[in-house]
Every structure is written in structure tokens, then in C-alpha cells.
Amino acid sequence: MASITIQATDGSGSFEAFVAEPPQEPAGAVVLIQEIFGVNDSLKQTAAWVADLGFLTIVPDLFWRLQPGVNLTDKTPEEFNQALAYMNQFNQEKGIEDLRATLAVARAHPAGNGKAGTMGYCLGGRLAMMMATRSDADVNISYYGVGLDGLLGELGHVHAPLLLHIADKDGFFPPEGRAKVVAAVSGHEFATAYVYPDADHAFARVNGVHWQGLGAAIANGRSAEALAAALK
Numbered sequence: 001m002a003s004i005t006i007q008a009t010d011g012s013g014s015f016e017a018f019v020a021e022p023p024q025e026p027a028g029a030v031v032l033i034q035e036i037f038g039v040n041d042s043l044k045q046t047a048a049w050v051a052d053l054g055f056l057t058i059v060p061d062l063f064w065r066l067q068p069g070v071n072l073t074d075k076t077p078e079e080f081n082q083a084l085a086y087m088n089q090f091n092q093e094k095g096i097e098d099l100r101a102t103l104a105v106a107r108a109h110p111a112g113n114g115k116a117g118t119m120g121y122c123l124g125g126r127l128a129m130m131m132a133t134r135s136d137a138d139v140n141i142s143y144y145g146v147g148l149d150g151l152l153g154e155l156g157h158v159h160a161p162l163l164l165h166i167a168d169k170d171g172f173f174p175p176e177g178r179a180k181v182v183a184a185v186s187g188h189e190f191a192t193a194y195v196y197p198d199a200d201h202a203f204a205r206v207n208g209v210h211w212q213g214l215g216a217a218i219a220n221g222r223s224a225e226a227l228a229a230a231l232k
Contacts, residue, residue, distance in 0.1 A: 001044060006060065009101050010094070015064035017102055018044065019109075020051035026113040028231025029056040029106035031099060031137075033120030033127050035205070036083040038063050038070025043121075045206045050119070053224050055231060056111050060102040062095045062127075074202070074209050087123055095127055100135050115231045117160075119223060122146060122172075122202060129164070132191075133157040139230035141223050144170055144201050149177035152184045155191060162191040163226050165219045167199040194222060 002019045018039060030050050034043055039061050050057040063070045066089055072079040099118065106116040117139035120128035125145025132140035133154035141163045142148070148164065164185065166178055178195070185191040196215040202208045204216035 001047070004058075004105070006098070006101055006105050009097055012065070015061050015098060016068065017058050017060040017105075018047065019059075020044075020047040020057040021111055022051045022054045022056055024054065025056075025111045027054055027056045027111060028138075028227070029058060029109060029112045029116040030227060030231070031102050031106055031116065031118045032057055032059045033099065033118055033124030033131075034059070034062055035122035035124055035202070036087040037072040037074065037079070038083075038086070040071045040073060042073070042206045042208065046121075049206075049220075050227075053227065055227060056106065056109060058102055058106050058109070060098055062098055063090065064098075065094060066090065074205070090123070092127065092130070096130055096134055099127060099131055103131075103135055103137055113231075117141070117227060117230055119143075119227075120145070121205065125165075126151070129162065130154075132160065132162040136160075139163075139226055141165070141226060143204055143219065144173070146172050147177070148173070149180040149184075152180065155184060155188065158188070158190050160190060161226055161230055163222060164191065164193040165204070165222075166193055166195045167201050167203050167215075168195050168197050169199060170201040172201045194219065 047057045119141040121143040125142035128142040199215040200210040203212040
């Protein structure tokens, strides 16, 4: 998987982004947004899957301001605690700036067709919803985003398709918050929430401890359909 360098728009430096190119070009672009584990091996496998669907896939290293090249798993308490530490230090507003910069690069990439969207997981799922309200992305997809109920006041700024994949047993997103999100987007012109029964947080993480094959397959199919509709 190749990498490119993207300049931060605040003049503070640059960051790396991994690129997975599709079998045929030009293609719509997907900015794939990391979990708290960084741009790890699991996310790179997801990037390969998205590219195989026919989309140029760009995965920015959002933790570069803290520690470039973070690659952790959910398999040990030590790694999980380190990932939580990075998340707690992470500046989400700066992350959105970096994602907007990545989106612009994705639109202009020579392998692209000018269309670009985002898809994120966990922390990235929250950032994908923020991109739906704070960017011109053509589509945004959130997998088990955390604290989404705190973003509901921004729903009026959503003017492109937004998919929210919500785990019914998400231990990191209390039931009350999930219910608020589902109720708030009900009937929304652009936003749709899907709830996956008996699925825990990170049910679609490749090789993750909470992987649920059925829920992941259904969610991924819905995501593929939305990406095709918006970016092809």
C-alpha cells in the first residue's frame, strides 16, 4: 500500500496517508477514518476491501500530532490503554481540519473522479458524522460512532447522505444516547440510522474481539450501496 504526504492547513506540518487504489480508474474516493488504534493492520485490511469495491481509498494518520505511525490492536490491555490515552489527547477539531485537507486531496487525486466521501469507525465514526456537518463530502458513513448524541444539534447542516451504523449492545455508547440518535434522524432527508441486534461496539472491525459476521456483512453491504450511489 502506497503512501502520500498531505500538508496540514494550519501550517503546523504534514502527515502521511496510506492509499489503496482500485482496479479501475478514475474512481470515487473514500477517506477512511481510523479508530483509536491508529492506522493499524486491521484498518489497512478494510482499506483494501474498499478499494476492491472500486473506490480510491485514502487513510490519513490522524494521530500524527501525538505520535506518527500508531499501530495498535484491541487484543491486550496494554495496547487498549495506550489507544485510550491517544484518544484522550487527540484534538478532534484539528482532526476535522486534517480530514478536510485529506478530502481535498482525494478529490484532486489523479486516480479519482472528483467525488469523495468519508467512512469511519469508533472515534472515526464520530468524526465521520462531524464531517457530514462540517465538510462538503458527498457521503459520510459512521460505524459505531461514540457520543453521537452530543452532535445532534448539527443535524440541520447535513446535506448529503449520512449512514449511522449503531450497535445494539454498544458498551461505549449508552442506550439513552443511542435512542436519541435514532429518534433524531427518523424522517431526516439525508441521515439514516441502522441498529444491529446483539452487536457490540466494533462489530465490523476486521479480526476484532467483538466481530459479528452477520451484522458486519449487512452493514458493509449498506455502506457499499451508499458509496456506489454517491461516488460512482
